[in-house]
Ligand SMILES: Cc1cc2nc3c(=O)[nH]c(=O)nc-3n(C[C@H](O)[C@H](O)[C@H](O)COP(=O)(O)OP(=O)(O)OC[C@H]3O[C@@H](n4cnc5c(N)ncnc54)[C@H](O)[C@@H]3O)c2cc1C
């Protein structure tokens with residue numbers, strides 16, 4: 001057998017790469033991992049974690065206002081962006097260290113350099129060194145897409161948003177997906193004037209229609225503006241701010257433009273095609289069910305494969321890869337019933353088929369729902385209503401999908417997703433005694 005420097009060389013120290021490297025090393029492999037930015041990757045450094053901490057920070061705006069209705073004498077409170085930003089970044093730094101320590105203690109050699117593929121078993125490091133490995137794992141994630149319009153360089157992406165010097169007064173967010181809706185909520189709560197601009201009239205495609213509509217209605221009531229069916233023409237500097245022109249409506253003057261129009265697989269300049277690795281039209285590494293690419297010795301996991309761009313999925317793919325290739329314990333990721341959530345204000349979450357997907361697939365379906373005002377909102381004089389919806393197969397009442405919007409929806413859905421994944425029916429929920437008083441009890445009282 002050929003003698004390689006490593007059994008495994010992982011390119012990319014994010015959710016998928018770190019898990020794969022750590023587990024492969026625990027299985028006895030000699031592993032190195034290259035990371036060009038910071039160990040932890042998108043989720044830890046500039047994604048899920050700092051985003052969720054900002055969501056927590058932003059929520060205090062409503063909590064402080066509501067506290068008065070609960071008898072608290074809350075003085076006029078001022079918000080200080082640098083304090084929140086710096087505390088969040090300090091936590092990110094701590095996690096970066098924790099991930100580094102975990103890899104070190106599992107004997108994974110960390111190379112803090114950009115790496116590219118130089119052949120089926122060869123990796124070239126930015127410093128010029130070339131190393132060999134029996135297996136190469138591509139775990140380079142995805143990169144924010146920036147539209148090809150004049151002046152796009154004046155905008156920022158989620159990569160930069162966590163480092164803003166000041167809280168912008170007027171924010172324009174391009175896109176209608178996860179990041180756009182999450183940051184619309186964050187900026188709005190923190191006091192910015194927010195306009196979300198989307199090229200279609202649909203937000204959060206893939207989520208249940210009623211739940212999406214409810215978020216749109218609540219967001220508009222809160223004061224977030226939506227401009228649909230708009231395409232950018234150009235972005236120009238204008239005084240201290242930016243002037244944004246569109247194809248179909250009046251220009252907008254804003255202080256910040258945030259692009260949140262999707263994330264493309266991060267494969268540019270990686271040397272993959274030269275090594276014989278097939279990429280699809282979007283640049284994603286084409287892989288089989290075991291995450292193996294068209295080259296036998298090269299695998300890929302996570303966002304770079306453009307299967308499902310979520311951290312728990314990247315982690316599972318990394319774990320399955322390491323167990324299968326280095327642990328003699330082959331298994332495959334099951335993509336059926338992956339729960340997901342949008343940490344908007346309020347958050348929404350879903351698992352399984354939406355009502356329209358279920359109707360398309362099964363014809364007749366039964367829909368049970370609860371449209372209610374959470375007790376806390378009633379006392380706080382807050383009009384926002386929550387919506388829970390269960391989509392079932394008409395004949396058997398087997399649950400095909402569960403969708404919700406309201407306070408703590410992601411926390412509640414994670415537990416309920418177990419039942420949906422297990423293939424339970426509506427009766428299993430009906431047979432369960434309510435836990436009162438809670439919002440989650442609505443799940444066992446759906447009509
Ligand atoms: C703002 C935001 C919020 C998000 N929120 C959530 C959420 O709430 N829940 C959720 O499940 N998902 C969320 N995601 C998605 C989640 O972050 C990704 O799905 C996940 O990080 C993918 O993991 P990965 O290992 O594939 O790639 P990544 O975590 O992106 O890691 C790839 C790593 O590779 C490095 N790299 C790239 N090229 C090279 C190279 N040539 N050499 C060396 N290193 C390289 C990069 O620097 C990066 O660190 C969010 C994403 C964003 C942007």
Ligand SMILES: NC(=O)c1ccc[n+]([C@@H]2O[C@H](COP(=O)([O-])OP(=O)(O)OC[C@H]3O[C@@H](n4cnc5c(N)ncnc54)[C@H](O)[C@@H]3O)[C@@H](O)[C@H]2O)c1
Pocket residue numbers: 147174175176177178179180182197198199200202203204205260261262263308309310340341342343
């Ligand atoms: N809570 C979470 O789990 C979470 C949070 C953030 C991001 N993510 C992951 O990261 C990925 C990327 O997030 P995202 O919000 O950037 O993408 P997205 O795919 O969720 O949404 C992209 C949006 O941009 C719009 N769009 C596309 N091209 C456009 C253009 N040229 N001009 C204007 N609008 C355009 C689309 O219509 C869509 O509404 C998500 O798909 C998701 O998998 C997950």
